[in-house]
Amino acid sequence: MFALVDCNNFYASCERVFNPNLIGKPVAILSNNDGCVISRSDEAKALGLPMGAPIFKWESFCKANNVTVLSSNYPLYGDMSSRVMSILKQYSPEVEVYSIDESFLYFKGFDNYDLTKYGLEIKSRILKWTGIPTCVGIAPTKALSKVANKIARKYPNQTKGVYVMDTEEKRIKALKWLSVEDVWGLGRQLSKRLQTKGCKTAFDFTQLPDVWVKKNFSVVEARLKRDLEGIPTLKLDEIITQKKMIATTRSFDYSYSDIEYIKERVSTFAVSCAEKLRKQGSSCHVIIVMLKSDKHKKELEQHRTSTSVNLTYPTSSSLIISNCAISALMSIFKKGIQYKKAGVIVTGLVPIDNHQLHLFDAENPKHQPLMKSIDSLNAKYKNNKIRIANQDLKRTWKMRQDRLSPRYTTNINDIIVVK
């Protein structure tokens, strides 16, 4: 059996732990730069504040409805997440941390356990120790545990936040209840295509012939289908939704047509991707650069483009990734266009220490120790003090965080005060 443990409205819940005044009240958390709403408490959802709502459009709505709006406090959420995940490891030796607020647990040899009771125990320990409410879905496969979790979340009164899908009857009932666009891993495009084929529920999807699914979609969807049929197919740590990739994409503050400016941005995004790669211990084979003009300025010539560079050897060196990204940028940049957004995406990821050696080409062996030194210096001095020369040294990327809560668990000056 697999369990999916998901934190309810995670960011809003983290804020509530340290500010219990927010309990029972509508809370919304904004994305980086205070752009749009990315987490809402149940009360905020009930008011009709949509996910992704741009705050500049919804500011008056929030004021009128007394919604507390906060900037995202990632140091806090990261710390609370690691507490939750480390508690989960007490309940199973095999845990896959799927995202900041959800994990899969594999229950192998738990046949004699009362899994409902076990799930309730997990839930209550996390709540007591960290203050974070969760829901637990338990089922024979990963994809079904995701469905079971949705049921636990949707029907708190009946399930007390824990739902075990342990019979064929329950599985079929659940899949008939779940509409196809809510199936984990299917994506919007695919579910749209399925709906036009008359496939409305998850159950309908499982009734399609295997051959048809493989032919019209891919082996990924065919495997997902088997998992939904109750045949354990997806394993822990198997990524089904996306090929692994890391991206840094950002809108500029204004539109720019100056190549020098855009070069600097792309280099900075590339360096940021390289840092993220090194942080997770990966190297990449492919670097993608994309560039977009301002779609809101319809009167201007539009240009949306991207290109990719394939490397002969995998790398996580900022220098190489930045150089490749810039040459890719030069090949797609068009003079006279007002660009508003650029991005660097790295993919084709392999573990850093698992390189296949190339016969003729290899990364300069000096790069890895150099990157190590840069990373440790930047960790020490913050704000990326060490940059490469094609990045702007004066620019200090400052996130807009006008409504930031204190870093209650990661900064001694920010801890709660008790009277």
Add this chain to the structure above:
Amino acid sequence: MIAHKSGSLTFFTPDAVDNAAGQFFDTGISAGFPSPAEDFKEQRLSLDEELVKNKEATFYAKVSGQSMIGAGLDDNDLLVIDRSLEPANNKIAVCFLDGEFTVKRLRVSKDEVWLQPENPNYPIIKITEDNNFLIWGIVTNVIKKV
């Protein structure tokens, strides 16, 4: 580690392993006699280990005010709070009461909860249904600057 007892206090002194060779050479040492202390090394004392018994459930808070001076909790002291411990009579707890955090001694009887300050100038507080009240965590240690 050596323990010295003097009256009611026990002092711990780390083993004096006074070997100048115990430094880190990241260039590597080509050859030489291995440190004779290698086999007798013990972990240096760690306050984290002493004070934090359950790291997932441990949080910190700063004391503001005088209400608990009788229990040794002075203004600006740092509290170590363990949320995993069960609240019980006589424990010192961080609570959330009507909009703010407070630290008091718990007095729990059959069906009554009282928050008792440790300072005669402060009143004892009876928790009623009208209060917005939750016990946030149990105080396990106080750290103070001297």
